[in-house]
Amino acid sequence: MPEINVAAVKALREKTGLPMMDCKRALEASGGDAEKAIEHLRKAGAKVAEKRSGRSTTAGHISVYYDAAKNIGAMVDLRCESAPVAANEEFVALADALARQLASGPGADSPEQLLAQPSPDKPGITLQQQYDDLFNRIREAFKLERILRIDGACGGYSHHNGAVGVLLHVEGEPAESAKDICMHIAALRPTVVAKEDLDPAEVNKEKEILAAAARQEGKPEKIIEKMVQGRLHDFYAQRCLLEQPIANEMKFGKKSVAQVAQEAGMKILRFVHWELPKE
Numbered sequence: 001m002p003e004i005n006v007a008a009v010k011a012l013r014e015k016t017g018l019p020m021m022d023c024k025r026a027l028e029a030s031g032g033d034a035e036k037a038i039e040h041l042r043k044a045g046a047k048v049a050e051k052r053s054g055r056s057t058t059a060g061h062i063s064v065y066y067d068a069a070k071n072i073g074a075m076v077d078l079r080c081e082s083a084p085v086a087a088n089e090e091f092v093a094l095a096d097a098l099a100r101q102l103a104s105g106p107g108a109d110s111p112e113q114l115l116a117q118p119s120p121d122k123p124g125i126t127l128q129q130q131y132d133d134l135f136n137r138i139r140e141a142f143k144l145e146r147i148l149r150i151d152g153a154c155g156g157y158s159h160h161n162g163a164v165g166v167l168l169h170v171e172g173e174p175a176e177s178a179k180d181i182c183m184h185i186a187a188l189r190p191t192v193v194a195k196e197d198l199d200p201a202e203v204n205k206e207k208e209i210l211a212a213a214a215r216q217e218g219k220p221e222k223i224i225e226k227m228v229q230g231r232l233h234d235f236y237a238q239r240c241l242l243e244q245p246i247a248n249e250m251k252f253g254k255k256s257v258a259q260v261a262q263e264a265g266m267k268i269l270r271f272v273h274w275e276l277p278k279e
Contacts, residue, residue, distance in 0.1 A: 004024055004027045004028055004032060008027055008032065008034070011034065015034070015038070016038060016041055016133065016136065016137070022041065022044075026038075026040040026041045026044070041136060042129065042132050042133070042136065044136075055081055055141040056081065057079035057080055057081055057141055057142070057143045057145070058079070058081075058276065058277045059079065059080050059081060059082050059083050059085065059086040059276065060077060060078050060079035060080050060086050060095075060145070060162065060276055061078050061086050061091060061092050061095040061162030062075065062076070062077050062078075062095070062158055062159075062162050062163065062164065062165030062274050062275075062276065063075065063076050063078070063092075063095040063096045063098065063099040063158055063162065063165070064099060064156035064157060064158040064165045064166070064167055065096070065099035065100045065102075065103045065104075065156070066103065066154040066155065066156040066167070066174075067103060067104070068153070068154070068155075068173075068174050070104075071151070071152055071153045071154070072103045072104070072149070072150070072151060072152075072154065073103060073149070073150045073152075073154030073155075073156055073167050073169070074099045074100075074102035074103035074147070074148060074149045074150070074167075075099060075146075075147075075148045075156070075158075075165050075167045075272065075274065076095060076098045076099045076102060076114075076144065076146065076147050076148075077144075077145040077146040077147075077165070077274055077276075078091070078094065078095040078098060078142065078143075078144055078145070079142065079143040079144075079145045079276075080138075080140055080141065080142055080143075081140045081141050082140060085138055085140050086161075086162060087161070088138070090134055090137075091134065091138070092162065093121065094127075094130060094131060094134055095162070097119055097120055097121045097122075097127065097130065098114060098115075098127060098144065098147075100120050101114065101117055101118070101119070101120050101127060102114055102147055102149050103149060104120070105117050105118075105120075107149050108147060108149075110147075111144035111145075111147055114127065114144070114147055115127045115128040115131060115144065116128060131144075146274065148167060148272055150167055150169045150272075152169050152170075152171075152269070153169070153170050153171065153172065153173065153174045153266075154167060154168060154169055154170070154174060154178075155167075155168040155170065155174045155178025155179050155181065155182050156168065156178075156179070156182055157179055157182035157183050157185075157186060159186060162276075163275060163276045164186045164273075164274070164275050164276075165273075165274045166182040166183075166185045166186050166271060166272070166273050166274075167182070167271065167272045168181055168182050168185070168268065168270075168271045169268075169269045169270045169271065170261070170266040170267060170268055170269060171266065171267040171269055172264075172265045172266045172267055173265060173266070174266065175264035175265065175266060176264075177252075177260055177261070177263075177264045177266075178264070178266065180246070180248050180251065180252070180260070181241075181246075181257060181260065181261065181268070182271070183247070183248070184241075184244070184246055184247040184248065184257060185241065185271055185273050186273065187247050188244055188247060189273065190238075190239055190240060190241040190244060190271075191239045191240075192239060192240055192241070193240070193241050193242060193268055193269070193270060193271065194240055194241070194242050194243075195236050195240050195242075195243065197240070198236075198239060198240065203232075203235075206232065206235050207228050207232070210227070210228045210231045210232065210235075211224050211225075211228050214227050214228065241257050241268065241271065242256065242257050242258035242261075242268065243256065243257075243258070244256065244257050245257075246259075246260050
């Protein structure tokens with residue numbers, strides 16, 4: 001076994017961020033070759049990751065990236081076990097790198113395909129290697145839970161703690177108000193864009209409930225239908241983005257989301273709203 005000097009161990013530690021003894025053992029197992037030692041550490045970390053793979057990953061960070069000039073947007077949901085790790089700068093940077101690569105690269109149909117692509121932050125390694133190297137230092141289960149890419153004009157928003165993310169697909173030039181609408185979605189949680197997107201069965205059931213309530217109030221049948229149509233407004237406003245008053249009234253005044261989008265020259269096509277699980 002070759003003698004491993006302290007300088008070599010320190011150099012490997014600075015490169016990997018792993019404990020001195022782990023670095024020394026990896027160099028000994030690799031005959032003093034630093035690159036082989038790094039690969040040895042990655043393989044050792046993969047075994048640990050396999051053992052921890054069944055652990056609950058309800059913490060994490062949702063990252064959003066969009067490029068208005070290139071008409072592309074992406075969102076990723078990177079999970080871990082605990083809140084402290086979710087707030088770790090390197091963990092957040094990894095989530096951001098995944099979103100950026102998903103948007104700016106060739107795209108991916110699965111988390112595995114995305115992880116196999118080059119890291120936009122760390123030249124010479126893949127996102128999987130960046131992912132594995134960070135796991136090796138933290139030793140907490142990670143999971144790339146969801147990925148999404150939208151090819152088209154986009155706006156986006158990710159809450160400061162990474163617990164909520166929204167990606168908005170629009171037709172037309174995405175204005176600054178696209179982000180405001182994303183923040184609105186995060187706060188008010190609509191389920192569809194427009195009334196036409198609702199399940200007709202759900203709407204009919206609500207009409208029946210409203211009609212029954214009007215009858216209990218003793219209203220005559222001839223006006224119940226008009227009453228039901230009027231009272232459906234609240235039902236639509238709870239579920240339909242375009243029907244909702246914009247949350248940021250201080251900025252836009254008393255306008256609906258539909259009015260804000262129209263004045264900005266945008267047609268809202270769809271939105272995707274993700275949240276981390278509630279513990």
